[in-house]
Amino acid sequence: MTDPDILTHKGGAAGTGPVLLIACGALAREVLAINRANGADHFTLRCLPAILHNTPEKIPEVVRNSIQQGRADGFTRIFILYADCGTGGLLDAVCAAEGVDRIAGPHCYSFFDGNETFAARGDEEMRAFYLTDFLVRQFDAFVWEPLGLDRHPDLREMYFGHYERLIYLAQTHDPDLDRIAEHCAGRLDLSYERRFTGYGDLAESLTQISK
Incomplete structure (x- = not known):
C-alpha cells in the first residue's frame, strides 16, 4: 500500500x-x-x-x-x-x-522539504524565494533569462522586491552549488540561507x- x-x-x-x-x-x-x-x-x-x-x-x-x-x-x-x-x-x-x-x-520545494514540514513553516517563509539543486545549476536558463533580467536588470525590484531571502533547499552536499546559490542570492539582492533537505x-x- x-x-x-x-x-x-x-x-x-x-x-x-x-x-x-x-x-x-x-x-x-x-x-x-x-x-x-x-x-x-x-x-x-x-x-x-x-x-x-x-x-x-x-x-x-x-x-x-x-x-x-x-x-x-x-x-x-x-x-x-x-x-x-x-x-x-x-x-x-x-x-x-x-x-x-x-x-x-x-x-517540488514542498516535497523536498517534506510536505508536512513545509506547510508547518507557513507565514514564516512567505517572503522566501526557493532554489533546488536543479535550479541552482540552471538559474540563468530558468530564472534570470525568462524573467528578462539579463536584458532589463531594473525589473529585479518588480519581481523580487517583496522577497527578503533566498533559501537554497539542497538535495546534496556540494560546495560548488552552495557558492553558486549564494551568488544567486546576491544577484537578487536577497539574504541567503542554505537548508539541507536531501530528497525528502x-x-x-x-x-x-x-x-
Whole structure:
C-alpha cells in the first residue's frame, strides 16, 4: 500500500513488474540517484521538459499524452513524479481520469522539504524565494533569462522586491552549488540561507513503490 501523505489519487494498478515513471526533467538526477540507492531496476524513467514549468497550463495534457503512450508501450504500472506545479488542480484531474498516482504536494520545494514540514513553516517563509539543486545549476536558463533580467536588470525590484531571502533547499552536499546559490542570492539582492533537505518525500515515495 502507498502512504496517503506521499501519494495522491489512489487509482493506480498495484503489484509487481515494470513501472513507468513519468517525471519532470528537473527531477531526473535525483530520481536516478534514489533508484540506484534502492537497487530499483524495474523502473523506466521518462522525463518531460523541465521548461514546462514556465507554462504550467500545458503540463496536464503533456502528462496525459505520456500516460497514454506508456500504456500503448505495454506499461500497466505508471507513477507521476510531478507535484501540482501551478496547474491549479488540473493535473490531479488528469491523474484521477487516467487512474494513476502522483507524488503529493503543491511543488517540488514542498516535497523536498517534506510536505508536512513545509506547510508547518507557513507565514514564516512567505517572503522566501526557493532554489533546488536543479535550479541552482540552471538559474540563468530558468530564472534570470525568462524573467528578462539579463536584458532589463531594473525589473529585479518588480519581481523580487517583496522577497527578503533566498533559501537554497539542497538535495546534496556540494560546495560548488552552495557558492553558486549564494551568488544567486546576491544577484537578487536577497539574504541567503542554505537548508539541507536531501530528497525528502521524493525518496519516500520511490522507496514505497519499489517494495
